[in-house]
Structure formats: structure tokens, C-alpha cells
Amino acid sequence: MTIHISDSAQREGFKPCAHDYQVNCGNCRLNSICLPLALESDDIAQLDEIIQRSKPLQKGQHLYREGDDFQSVFAVRSGSIKAYKTTDDGREQVTGFYFPGEILGMDGISKNQHASSAKALETAAICEIPFASLEKLSAVMPSLQRHFFQLMSREITDDQVLITLLSKNSADERVAALMLSISTRNARRKLSATQFRLPMSRVDIGNYLGLTVETVSRVFSRMQKMEILKVDNKEIEILDLEGVRAMANVTS
Amino acid sequence: MTIHISDSAQREGFKPCAHDYQVNCGNCRLNSICLPLALESDDIAQLDEIIQRSKPLQKGQHLYREGDDFQSVFAVRSGSIKAYKTTDDGREQVTGFYFPGEILGMDGISKNQHASSAKALETAAICEIPFASLEKLSAVMPSLQRHFFQLMSREITDDQVLITLLSKNSADERVAALMLSISTRNARRKLSATQFRLPMSRVDIGNYLGLTVETVSRVFSRMQKMEILKVDNKEIEILDLEGVRAMANVTS
DNA sequence: CGTGCGCTTGATAATGGTCAAGACGCGTGG
DNA sequence: CCACGCGTCTTGACCATTATCAAGCGCACG
Numbered sequence: 001m002t003i004h005i006s007d008s009a010q011r012e013g014f015k016p017c018a019h020d021y022q023v024n025c026g027n028c029r030l031n032s033i034c035l036p037l038a039l040e041s042d043d044i045a046q047l048d049e050i051i052q053r054s055k056p057l058q059k060g061q062h063l064y065r066e067g068d069d070f071q072s073v074f075a076v077r078s079g080s081i082k083a084y085k086t087t088d089d090g091r092e093q094v095t096g097f098y099f100p101g102e103i104l105g106m107d108g109i110s111k112n113q114h115a116s117s118a119k120a121l122e123t124a125a126i127c128e129i130p131f132a133s134l135e136k137l138s139a140v141m142p143s144l145q146r147h148f149f150q151l152m153s154r155e156i157t158d159d160q161v162l163i164t165l166l167s168k169n170s171a172d173e174r175v176a177a178l179m180l181s182i183s184t185r186n187a188r189r190k191l192s193a194t195q196f197r198l199p200m201s202r203v204d205i206g207n208y209l210g211l212t213v214e215t216v217s218r219v220f221s222r223m224q225k226m227e228i229l230k231v232d233n234k235e236i237e238i239l240d241l242e243g244v245r246a247m248a249n250v251t252s
Numbered sequence: 253m254t255i256h257i258s259d260s261a262q263r264e265g266f267k268p269c270a271h272d273y274q275v276n277c278g279n280c281r282l283n284s285i286c287l288p289l290a291l292e293s294d295d296i297a298q299l300d301e302i303i304q305r306s307k308p309l310q311k312g313q314h315l316y317r318e319g320d321d322f323q324s325v326f327a328v329r330s331g332s333i334k335a336y337k338t339t340d341d342g343r344e345q346v347t348g349f350y351f352p353g354e355i356l357g358m359d360g361i362s363k364n365q366h367a368s369s370a371k372a373l374e375t376a377a378i379c380e381i382p383f384a385s386l387e388k389l390s391a392v393m394p395s396l397q398r399h400f401f402q403l404m405s406r407e408i409t410d411d412q413v414l415i416t417l418l419s420k421n422s423a424d425e426r427v428a429a430l431m432l433s434i435s436t437r438n439a440r441r442k443l444s445a446t447q448f449r450l451p452m453s454r455v456d457i458g459n460y461l462g463l464t465v466e467t468v469s470r471v472f473s474r475m476q477k478m479e480i481l482k483v484d485n486k487e488i489e490i491l492d493l494e495g496v497r498a499m500a501n502v503t504s
Numbered sequence: 505c506g507t508g509c510g511c512t513t514g515a516t517a518a519t520g521g522t523c524a525a526g527a528c529g530c531g532t533g534g
Numbered sequence: 535c536c537a538c539g540c541g542t543c544t545t546g547a548c549c550a551t552t553a554t555c556a557a558g559c560g561c562a563c564g
Contacts (some may be wrong), residue, residue, distance in 0.1 A: 030279050085412060085416065087416055087420060087486050088501060088502050088503045091416065093416040093420060095412050095416075095473075105406055107405055107406035107412065108405070109402055109404075110403075110405035110406040110408075110409055111409075115409045115412065116412065135394065135401070137396060138397065139392070140391070142387065145387060145390065145397070148401070149361050149400070149404070150361055150362045151362075152358075152361075152404040152408065153358055153359055153361035153362035154362040155361070155408050156358060156359045156362075156367075156404065156407050156408055157363075157367045157413060159369065159408060160345075160359065160411065161416055163345065163411060163414055163415055164337065164345040164347075166415060166418040166419050167345055167459075167460075167461075168339060168343060168345060168462070207419075208419075209419075210418060210420070212420030234404075245484055249340060249341060251340045
């Protein structure tokens with residue numbers, strides 16, 4: 001099945017570059033992000049065994065939906081993913097954006113059902129990590145167990161940061177903070193910290209930050225007028241990093 | 253050290269009731285909440301071994317502070333705890349309230365340092381669970397490993413609910429939702445779902461919900477005028493559960 | 505019996521939402 | 535290749551919700 005997806009992707013004209021389909025955790029250039037722990041190469045080989053790499057998603061396709069049976073967590077290899085939940089009254093709440101090297105789907109463990117949906121913001125390559133295998137492997141590989149506890153803990157602290165942002169910060173601060181977050185995550189992947197393309201729409205940004213599209217747009221305009229950011233549709237250039245930090249009201 | 257705290261608590265005149273000091277997980281009436289998984293009684297005995305029960309806290313005392321070395325997670329046995337972080341500009345963000353049977357401190361795993369502070373809202377008895385022991389035990393006890401993955405996942409989904417609340421809901425909806433949350437958690441402990449005493453101040457409620465004290469107070473007044481809630485300082489009585497649900501805008 | 509803190513209530517102000525219109529960009533089809 | 539149309543983004547005018555500021559109440563505690 002997963003093989004078929006990759007086949008059909010090829011039939012539709014995608015060039016399966018060697019990088020995308022033949023990587024393993026040992027040679028993946030993202031492994032310092034995805035597996036920050038120094039796993040022994042033996043361990044990495046074992047982890048490799050259980051990971052499935054055959055899930056290229058097209059823009060708009062779902063990786064999973066709220067309520068789906070929980071089977072696996074997922075690592076983003078390329079592209080980007082938006083996670084969101086649907087509220088009681090049918091509205092959508094974006095709960096996170098996931099970039100290469102980042103792991104999502106851990107919210108499904110508690111009820112054995114995904115608590116949110118995940119869809120591709122652009123074409124995305126994904127590593128699927130079956131949770132049952134991960135559990136078994138964790139039991140015999142303390143560093144892996146530790147790593148996953150840490151990953152989940154990281155998700156909690158990240159959520160707390162967002163909670164604080166939503167609870168205490170102005171529209172300017174929220175948007176500036178998101179730009180800084182994306183910048184930092186880009187830098188971690190050895191990409192430019194000052195120039196990048198936003199994979200998500202203004203609606204998604206607003207939704208994530210608890211703001212309307214109009215407000216997001218106005219904040220971008222303001223930042224341009226202040227000459228701390230250059231915005232050309234989805235292309236962002238940070239002109240004055242300190243200025244953006246000042247707007248976000250962060251010390252670090 | 254933990255023994256000393258309990259000693260000093262006794263010196264200061266606390267009566268160590270049998271219930272507080274001689275429980276074990278096997279006979280703790282909270283174990284259906286705290287350990288929802290059906291651990292075998294052997295397993296529970298092993299867990300008992302590592303749990304330390306000598307941390308009665310007085311109102312205002314800290315269980316841990318942001319930046320402290322992370323050693324343990326904690327279960328509330330009685331009383332209530334408020335978790336909060338301090339923002340860059342020195343303000344406080346309440347990230348959660350914890351009641352008997354609930355577990356906190358898992359945000360410290362990712363950096364080996366507590367990411368938030370936790371203080372007692374009233375006298376509280378706490379079980380301390382050293383994380384290193386928990387990890388070791390988890391490796392040989394699959395149901396315990398699973399349970400902790402689930403607990404952390406639960407924390408993530410709870411945070412997502414709060415994120416949605418802060419991002420999408422009005423002041424009325426936020427306060428009503430908190431009242432329902434407390435009511436539900438009370439019911440889980442076989443306490444009244446309609447009458448309870450709030451352990452936290454209006455400031456804490458507002459802080460948690462991203463509102464000012466004044467707004468919280470006004471919402472309570474409005475709910476009283478609507479005759480769906482009776483508020484006498486910290487004593488709450490839900491007069492019309494459906495009415496509160498309607499105000500919170502939840503279907504369930 | 506005062507003093508202070510927590511809570512409530514009122515008046516006013518500001519931030520961001522809503523509604524509306526127009527610009528821009530992109531894909532499709534003539 | 536250009537025109538059309540739709541979806542996304544921007545900008546403006548106005549409005550609503552909630553924050554801010556201010557005052558007063560009541561209970562607990564010294």
C-alpha cells in the first residue's frame with residue numbers, strides 16, 4: 001500500500017531522488033535534529049528496521065485525521081505539515097506547524113486515536129514510525145526510551161510557550177514570535193535564518209496565533225513599514241533580527 | 253531531605269493522619285485515576301517501592317521551581333497545585349491546576365530541568381516518583397511504559413484544548429469551560445460535580461484563561477444573574493449544568 | 505478596631521474583530 | 535499568449551469585547 005503510493009507518485013511524474021528514497025537514519029542529514037541523542041550505530045540500525053519511508057504526501061493530503069486509529073508517529077523528512085483540531089462548533093484550530101526533522105502524532109497515544117488531524121502544506125516526505133515497534137524497542141534500548149520521553153516533554157513545553165503567547169501577547173508580539181520560531185528552526189537545519197518561504201497561508205497563521213487574517217496582514221504591513229521585515233507574499237526576509245526580537249518582546 | 257520536610261511539618265503541628273502517610277498505590281482510593289491501567293498487583297508493589305510519600309506542602313510552598321534540576325514527577329494525593337511559568341518580561345503564566353490523582357512535572361524531562369514552577373494552592377500531600385527509577389521500571393514493565401507515554405500524551409492533548417480555548421473562545425466561554433473542567437474532575441474523584449470550593453484566586457483563574465481579574469469577576473456575576481451558577485467567594489454551585497455547557501459552547 | 509488584600513462594579517479606552525472593497529497572483533481555457 | 539475567474543492578501547472604516555483605571559466593599563488578620 002505505502003509502496004503503491006510511491007509508485008503512483010512516480011507515475012505522476014515525480015523524480016524519486018536518491019536522497020528521498022534511500023536514506024536511512026544513519027545517513028539522514030536531519031538525524032541530529034530528529035535523533036538528538038547519541039544512539040550507537042547499532043541502535044540506529046535497529047531503529048531503521050522499523051521505520052517506513054514510503055509516504056510522500058501531496059499538498060492538501062492528510063497524514064492522519066482526528067479520530068483515526070493511532071498506529072504510528074511521524075517524522076517530517078521534507079516539506080511541511082500543519083496539525084489542527086476541529087472544535088465542537090466545527091471551527092478549526094491549528095495546533096502546530098511541523099518542519100523537516102520534527103516529529104508529530106504523539107497526541108494520539110493517550111486515547112489510541114489521533115487527537116488532531118495532520119495535512120501537508122506542500123509536497124512532503126514522511127518517515128512513519130510504528131508505535132508498537134517503538135515501544136518494544138524502547139524497552140530494550142534505554143537511550144531510545146529516554147529520547148521519546150524527551151520528545152513528548154518537548155511537545156508539552158512547546159505547547160506551554162504557545163499558551164503563554166496566546167494568553168499574554170499582542171498581535172504584533174505573536175506574529176513576530178512566529179517569525180522568530182521559523183527562523184530558528186530553519187537555522188537548526190542549516191538554512192537561512194533570515195530568508196525563507198512561508199509554507200502556510202495567512203489564514204493558517206492567524207488561526208494558529210488566535211488572530212484574524214486581516215490582523216496578520218496588518219502586522220506584516222507594520223513590520224515592513226518599520227523596515228524590520230520584508231514580505232513579498234510568502235517570501236519573508238528578516239531585515240533586522242534585533243528589531244523583530246524587540247517586537248516579539250523576547251530577551252533571547 | 254524529603255523525610256526532613258515531613259519531620260518539620262510535624263514539628264510545626266501537622267497531624268499526620270494515617271490516610272496520608274500509610275497509603276500505598278494498592279490501597280490508594282485515587283489509583284483508578286492515577287494508574288488507570290490495570291497493573292498487576294505485583295507491578296503495583298514494585299511501583300510502590302520507588303514512590304516517596306513524604307512531601308506535605310503548605311499553601312504557597314513550592315514543589316519545584318522553573319530551572320530546578322529535574323529528578324521526579326509528582327502525583328497529587330490531596331490539595332491542589334498550580335503550575336506556572338515566568339515570561340521573559342517577568343510576568344506569570346499559569347499553565348495548569350492539578351488536583352488529587354493528577355500528575356505533574358513531566359515538562360521537565362526534555363531539558364532535565366523543570367520548565368515551569370509548581371506551588372501549593374492549599375495544604376497538599378504529594379507522591380514523588382523519581383524519574384530515573386520510573387525509566388528503569390518502565391523498561392521491564394511494558395504496561396507502565398505505556399501508561400507513562402499515555403500520561404504525557406494526555407498532557408499534550410489537554411494543552412491543545414487550552415490553546416483552542418485561548419485562541420477561539422470568549423471570556424464567557426473560557427470561564428464556563430473551566431467550571432465544567434473542575435466539575436468533571438471532581439466527579440471523577442466521586443465528589444460533587446455541582447458544588448465545590450475553588451482553591452485558586454480570581455487572579456489565577458484570569459491568568460490561566462488569558463483574562464483580567466475584572467473580566468473573570470464580571471463573568472461570574474453574569475452567570476449568577478442568569479441563575480446558572482451560584483458564586484459565594486470561592487464556593488461554587490452549578491445550578492444549571494446545561495446552562496453552563498451552553499455558555500461554554502460545548503456539545504459534550 | 506484598623507489595615508490590607510481579594511473581589512466586585514463602573515466608566516472609559518484600546519486592541520483586534522467584522523464587514524466591505526479592491527489588488528494581486530495563479531491556474532485554466534479560449 | 536492573453537483573458538478570465540477565483541482565491542488569497544491587503545487596506546480602510548467601523549464596531550465590540552475586553553483591558554485599564556478607579557473606587558468601594560467585605561472579610562481576615564494583626
